[in-house]
Amino acid sequence: MCPGVSRLADGSCAGVGCCQTAIPGGLNGYQVSFEEKFNTSGISSFSPCSYAVLVEAAAFEFRSKYVTTNAFVADNGGQVPLVLDWAIGNKTCEEARRNVSAYACVSDSSECVDSKYGKGAGYLCNCSAGYEGNPYLLNGCQDINECEDARYRYPCSVSGTCVNTIGEGNKTQIGWQIAIGVTSGAVVLIVTATCLYMIHEKRRLAKIKREYFKQHGGLLLFEEMKSRQGLSFTLFTQEELEAATNSFDERHVIGKGGNGTVYRGTTKDGEAVAIKRCRLSNERQKKEFGKEMLILSQINHRNVVKLYGCCLEVEVPMLVYKYVPNGTLYRLIHHHRIPFTLRLRIAHQTAEALAYLHSWASPPIIHGDVKTSNILLDEDYTAMVSDFGASTVAPTDEAQLVTFVQGTCGYLDPEYMRTCKLTDRSDVYSFGVVLLELLTCRKALNLEEMEEDKYLSSQFLLVMGEDRLEEILDEQVKGEHSLELLEQVAELAKQCLEMTSDRRPSMRQVAEELARLSRLAEHPWGRQNSEEILALLGGSPSTASEIELGSTRIISFTDTAYIGIRSPR
Numbered sequence: 291m292c293p294g295v296s297r298l299a300d301g302s303c304a305g306v307g308c309c310q311t312a313i314p315g316g317l318n319g320y321q322v323s324f325e326e327k328f329n330t331s332g333i334s335s336f337s338p339c340s341y342a343v344l345v346e347a348a349a350f351e352f353r354s355k356y357v358t359t360n361a362f363v364a365d366n367g368g369q370v371p372l373v374l375d376w377a378i379g380n381k382t383c384e385e386a387r388r389n390v391s392a393y394a395c396v397s398d399s400s401e402c403v404d405s406k407y408g409k410g411a412g413y414l415c416n417c418s419a420g421y422e423g424n425p426y427l428l429n430g431c432q433d434i435n436e437c438e439d440a441r442y443r444y445p446c447s448v449s450g451t452c453v454n455t456i457g458e459g460n461k462t463q464i465g466w467q468i469a470i471g472v473t474s475g476a477v478v479l480i481v482t483a484t485c486l487y488m489i490h491e492k493r494r495l496a497k498i499k500r501e502y503f504k505q506h507g508g509l510l511l512f513e514e515m516k517s518r519q520g521l522s523f524t525l526f527t528q529e530e531l532e533a534a535t536n537s538f539d540e541r542h543v544i545g546k547g548g549n550g551t552v553y554r555g556t557t558k559d560g561e562a563v564a565i566k567r568c569r570l571s572n573e574r575q576k577k578e579f580g581k582e583m584l585i586l587s588q589i590n591h592r593n594v595v596k597l598y599g600c601c602l603e604v605e606v607p608m609l610v611y612k613y614v615p616n617g618t619l620y621r622l623i624h625h626h627r628i629p630f631t632l633r634l635r636i637a638h639q640t641a642e643a644l645a646y647l648h649s650w651a652s653p654p655i656i657h658g659d660v661k662t663s664n665i666l667l668d669e670d671y672t673a674m675v676s677d678f679g680a681s682t683v684a685p686t687d688e689a690q691l692v693t694f695v696q697g698t699c700g701y702l703d704p705e706y707m708r709t710c711k712l713t714d715r716s717d718v719y720s721f722g723v724v725l726l727e728l729l730t731c732r733k734a735l736n737l738e739e740m741e742e743d744k745y746l747s748s749q750f751l752l753v754m755g756e757d758r759l760e761e762i763l764d765e766q767v768k769g770e771h772s773l774e775l776l777e778q779v780a781e782l783a784k785q786c787l788e789m790t791s792d793r794r795p796s797m798r799q800v801a802e803e804l805a806r807l808s809r810l811a812e813h814p815w816g817r818q819n820s821e822e823i824l825a826l827l828g829g830s831p832s833t834a835s836e837i838e839l840g841s842t843r844i845i846s847f848t849d850t851a852y853i854g855i856r857s858p859r
Contacts, residue, residue: 379392383404394413397423397424398429422434563611563612567606568607611676616668619662629770636665636667638805643673643675657717661720700735705719723747726747760773763780775811782803
């Protein structure tokens with residue numbers, strides 16, 4: 291395509307009435323056509339004809355008179371230079387050799403060369419070094435006698451001492467012992483210099499690795515590992531991880547985020563692992579990394595991805611985790627339709643993992659980046675919390691407070707953004723957004739929406755405040771469960787999204803509530819409303835009586851009782 295603009299000047303054909311464009315290399319064909327819908331009213335008075343020409347760019351310069359007159363033909367004699375290229379067929383040399391009868395490089399002293407335009411553009415034949423002639427004919431490439439060819443000059447001091455060698459140039463009989471000696475000496479010198487350089491480089495790299503290892507707290511980690519018998523933690527070398535990922539080939543990348551890039555690898559023992567190349571943002575993180583790895587290595591929870599070890603002898607440390615095969619919760623929510631009971635089970639398992647990190651890890655660990663893309667799913671779709679690496683140990687004093695906000699937009703705790711104080715309630719807020727994604731199947735942040743609708747949390751709080759929850763719920767979950775159950779899950783999410791962290795529940799409380807809601811969702815009365823349950827059991831609202839005991843509502847009639855649990859108001 292070469293669309294016209296509003297300019298027409300000598301030397302530049304880019305205006306009303308004409309245009310020009312470069313042709314990319316590697317084309318197998320070229321065709322010119324004119325758009326019939328193009329409005330020609332502006333040029334019909336001075337350029338009534340339409341024609342195109344293919345020329346060599348370096349041999350042609352445009353003149354504005356070519357548009358309004360026949361000067362193009364007059365100036366160029368009716369002809370313009372054009373560059374053509376050619377190749378044989380559309381196969382590479384390797385493919386062409388398989389068909390001996392059609393292979394064009396038939397001379398014994400010929401070589402096949404792939405077309406410079408890439409695969410599918412054919413091949414060419416050349417005579418081998420030291421030969422000349424036609425490579426497309428049998429015996430078409432003949433040896434060049436460099437001793438007799440005037441094009442080649444060799445320093446033969448005595449006449450008649452030049453000896454032609456078939457296909458390899460010539461040699462002289464005089465001084466060959468000296469030539470061998472000089473060559474051998476040069477080879478020894480080069481080998482010696484190369485060895486010395488390699489030894490120097492090896493020592494230099496070893497020193498750099500030791501400095502990185504020390505910088506990332508490796509010495510402390512190593513001493514602690516020796517003193518703690520039975521600690522299952524491995525210090526991997528850079529070479530081991532490069533071998534596991536084919537030198538960190540881009541084809542092994544399984545995830546990228548603000549905290550680093552994750553690669554899938556296979557250890558020398560054949561075990562699949564996920565290797566994360568971290569991004570450390572400040573000096574405190576670098577100094578405390580080894581200590582924090584020791585703390586994280588002691589985490590043993592069924593819903594937390596197992597940390598096998600780390601590599602500290604590189605500029606940015608790398609973490610080695612157990613590989614979890616079924617991808618992320620984000621992909622499951624936004625690319626598949628899953629029942630709400632499974633969504634609740636995953637939410638409950640995630641809450642249990644975060645509660646463990648907050649309450650039972652020593653010292654407590656704050657995840658800092660809870661989101662659906664950091665919740666992985668194993669073979670049985672069991673939730674595994676991941677990506678809580680180098681910046682998750684809870685700060686113990688004001689000096690350890692973060693100096694800039696980290697995390698993911700859409701999940702960030704507003705109080706954390708305002709104060710830079712990362713607490714366990716920051717994780718609670720982010721988890722509340724995860725609950726919203728499970729309820730609505732909408733993304734936490736949608737940049738395509740209007741400003742007021744970009745954030746899922748803002749939309750949710752607005753509809754909750756106006757008692758319009760059903761508008762935002764996923765249609766599938768509305769068809770699977772009663773509105774009462776969905777309202778209870780939404781109420782829990784709302785509590786997690788309180789603007790003030792002190793008013794949010796702990797992750798332990800959230801996990802307990804989700805356990806109760808999961809049990810409720812698995813029973814028939816969690817999937818129907820009160821009238822449907824009464825009809826199912828043969829009663830009617832007029833014959834039923836209700837008793838409320840705290841958060842429990844008992845609907846009874848005749849000899850049957852239906853127990854439904856309502857969240858506290």
